[in-house]
Amino acid sequence: TQLLEQSPQFLSIQEGENLTVYCNSSSVFSSLQWYRQEPGEGPVLLVTVVTGGEVKKLKRLTFQFGDARKDSSLHITAAQPGDTGLYLCAGAPGNTGFQKLVFGTGTRLLVSP
Amino acid sequence: DTEVTQTPKHLVMGMTNKKSLKCEQHMGHRAMYWYKQKAKKPPELMFVYSYEKLSINESVPSRFSPECPNSSLLNLHLHALQPEDSALYLCASSQTYSQGASNQPQHFGDGTRLSIL
Secondary structure (H helix, E strand, O other): OOOOEEEOOEEEEEOOOOEEEEEEOOOOEEEEEEEEEOOOOOOEEEEEEOOOOOEEEEOOEEEEEOOOOOEEEEEEOOOOHHHOEEEEEEEEEOOOOOOOOEEOOOEEEEEEO | OOOEEEEOOEEEEOOOOEEEEEEEEOOOOOEEEEEEEOOOOOOEEEEEEEOOEEEEEOOOOOOEEEEEEEOOEEEEEEEOOOHHHOEEEEEEEEOOOOOOOOOOOOEEOOOEEEEEO
């Protein structure tokens, strides 16, 4: 059973389009992180959301944490080829507070010029 | 450039070989992690070291043997691996591994791509 399900699994769009990636779980998380991984590299942290309902913006990327802290979304406005990569949500389930991360199933994004 | 350095970048080995993967960080982090990532899959946690002591072993087969000689170094010793062990092995670090630290960022290296013949 996968704790964090992401959708869609794969997204191929044209430059300038908008998109949303979803990260869903039936479990509560004290926080969720979003990473981007490019081919041949390790994941790089984009953002951490901690408070239910929180919205964080990083240039053209908008991250939201669900009110119940069970889900999160990533919205990209006017996607660019440089946004291409594997997007991973990750979190430490439960209330122990230890940073034993579980990664989501991943969303592979391809932005064509 | 990543602040977590992994060597080698690529490794091809036979099933009877013994090899080691190395990971180094100089950010003063006291928690270090090994992950395994198969193609088109997310990383899966293997081991967590906290203050040079093994905190978590996610039921990893004994043919993988981790070692943390000091706070900056993490090794993964490999012996008698199977073809299904072929994967990208990622090392990561964070400031600490402790209660209340679940929102700390993890810093990843670029991984070692391991192929077992």
